[in-house]
Amino acid sequence: MNQTSNHPALRPSNPLAGRIARGTLIALAIAAASATVATVMARGGGGGQTKVPTTLADFFQPGTQPDPSGIAVAAIETSLSCTYCHSGYGDQVAPYDTWSATLMAQSARDPVWHAAVAIANQDANIGGETCIRCHAPGGWLAGHSANGSIADLQGDDFDGINCNFCHRVVNPELGANSAIAYAGDPASPDKPIISALAAEGLLPAGVGGARFVIDPASVRRGPFDDVPQNLHGAEARLITSPFHRMSEFCGTCHDVSNPIYSKNRKTGQYQLNALGAAHPTQNPADMFPEQRTYSEWLQSDFVNGVAFADHRFGGNDADGVVSTCQDCHMPKVIAGGCRFYEYGPPFFERPDMPQHSFAGANTWVVQAIRNSMLPEEADQIGLGQPAVEQAAARTIQMLQNGSDMTLTQIGSSLKVRVTNQTGHKLPTGYPEGRRMWLNVKFTNALDQVVAERGAYDNTSALLETADTKVYRADTGLSPAIAKLTGLAAGIGFHLAIADKFYFDNRIPPRGFTNAGYQSIGSAPVGYSYADGQYWDDTLFVAPAGAVSATVTLYYQTSSREYMEFLRDTNTTDGTGLVAYNAWVGAGKSAPVAMDSAVIALSAANPADLNGDGVVNASDLALLLNNWGGAGVGDINADGVVNASDLALLLNGWG
């Protein structure tokens, strides 16, 4: 699709004209039918909202296309067909035993996702189509996404991003990292697949958007070239795939772009495409950048590897250097690749068996999914309570490895530095409802709390945001899309039609540059980081009488505001209420402490603003810099830096 021009006058009326692609023909037929539906139903539910009248064609993207027949592209097999050999051995090392209790395995059962897809369909006609492509790729390939509705998913579609799917992903780029067939087949097994797609104009360029290329046959593609014996049956070829060790493999889905928008190169704003046709350039860089985890990584030092002296990432790794997504999210363990290694040769224990733990940041949804089932049902899909708890413990450990915090006293202020140790922004990924914040408790000589900043109430799930730093990304609607839909302009949770980042102060990773992040559509918004800066500082003025401070950095997956939105905005079905109740039942996404530390505060001369032991011109500069503001320079702690503070500073001069 990359050949078509961005210029409306040059754009062919039918972007697929001249090309007969299997799958796209089906898509077009359905699109024609649903275009009529869209005009009829354009006025969607509550509050006179006008649904964006998108059609299936608007969501078309290259890559392997759905094949409902399962003839040209073999249906994705259930993970249960792998358990006999790839589960039930070792302690939390077998692929199935770790994968099953992760968000990747549960991506299609996730109640928050169900609720968000309902909103997507309210906001844009068939808006859920693209969501299903990435969260339930088996169902998408089986052709169950044409209405964009979860209600059309069935049976194994709920197996999420599973074994058979991932182990059939093909590197879309032919070259040094192409796959090699088992038993010395010299020809790359990728070539015929790539050539066929290219001939249909379906070869994706650029990483992301779930524009995956799937091996049409039910093969087993994996990293190892020394598997002693293929026990998968004659039809299931074993293929050595270097792609499975590359970040691009994960980037296929961990870079999310909304194809209904195009970037206006002059203004930098995003505008709705002419509807009823596929995205004119199909270049992810021209689409609205909802998630940029892979691109953030690509624009970081991790591309070349980063050494951690404390070996906090990578598992059984000799040198402590990590680079790829897999290095950190699939740490190496000493284990067999299948259960037969326990019986000895020809199978053997590997020192670098990738653990399928995919630990990220979500601490409550997997437990909520188990809670929504009968215990024996949950046990059958690998969601036994111990597995769920072990996965949650790994996630908490991951969060704690993700940041470091240091506290210093500067004059009468407390400086809190948070350093991002991850390979992307902290936090990264899904923007809606996710946040990280600083909680500070100042205590006096009697060990009583004299003041608290960033207070969070576990019962109400309400956070005091006004007096602390909250790390987050706020997306929302520009005035243009607000006018079209009748919704309010500004920050909001309408993911499927969001066309603007209103705020983004998430901390960049090592190697950050403003130009690099500008180029991937992920520069800070309403906040600034200098090139190379992968930490952030916050100053808190210590109140009178404070002799120590306890500071905690918290992460929360799903805020109350987001969950209430999913419940209250839903005018179509019960999924919003189900998600909200699941959230309440699982403890309202209890915040996780990523770092916590205590500092003793010495009674400093409050006029020595930079804490260097002398009141001089640099303190004066700090005060003048913040004139009229709060915080630094507010020597008398009356909430504003003004003439009385200046007088105090001059009094203590020298």
Ligand code: HEC
């Ligand atoms: C009858 C037993 C059996 C079943 C069932 C089975 N596998 Fe395997 N698989 C093995 C053995 C044995 C190995 C080799 C392990 C080793 O060498 O460490 C293996 C290796 C693999 C590899 C690694 C290939 C490489 O080159 O790195 C992948 C990927 C894989 N299996 C995927 C699957 C998937 C997906 C399923 C289910 C659809 C599955 N297997 C079902 C026995 C099985």
Ligand code: HEC
């Ligand atoms: C087919 C698309 C797809 C591919 C390929 C994919 N992911 Fe994911 N991943 C997802 C989706 C969708 C979710 C979120 C599911 C949810 O929250 O409901 C997810 C969730 C995750 C999470 C958990 C996030 C959290 O909040 O806890 C991690 C970690 C992760 N993926 C890492 C990886 C890594 C590493 C790879 C490559 C080895 C990878 N993913 C490949 C689609 C994909």
Ligand code: HEC
């Ligand atoms: C240096 C180690 C490291 C690398 C490399 C890395 N991650 Fe992460 N990732 C982390 C840590 C630690 C966390 C937990 C803290 C957080 O939420 O960011 C995390 C969190 C995540 C999350 C959940 C984020 C959220 O807040 O919801 C996703 C999704 C994810 N990573 C995907 C990826 C993908 C995809 C790649 C490769 C492009 C990657 N990671 C590379 C360490 C890493």
Ligand code: HEC
């Ligand atoms: C998100 C994609 C993804 C999913 C889902 C997934 N895998 Fe993997 N798997 C990978 C990647 C990537 C590697 C190689 C990682 C590396 O070496 O750094 C791998 C490696 C393997 C290996 C090679 C290890 C060895 O010793 O032979 C086996 C076996 C395997 N997977 C089986 C499975 C099974 C069984 C499931 C389902 C329970 C599964 N995988 C689910 C991505 C996935």
Ligand code: HEC
């Ligand atoms: C190209 C892949 C992709 C597409 C398309 C996609 N997502 Fe996701 N989604 C992800 C990934 C990856 C994550 C996990 C990131 C993280 O945890 O930070 C995620 C996370 C989420 C979450 C958070 C789930 C939770 O438990 O907190 C929701 C909700 C969600 N997506 C809704 C949607 C909706 C609605 C759509 C369609 C409008 C959609 N997604 C389209 C990849 C995708």
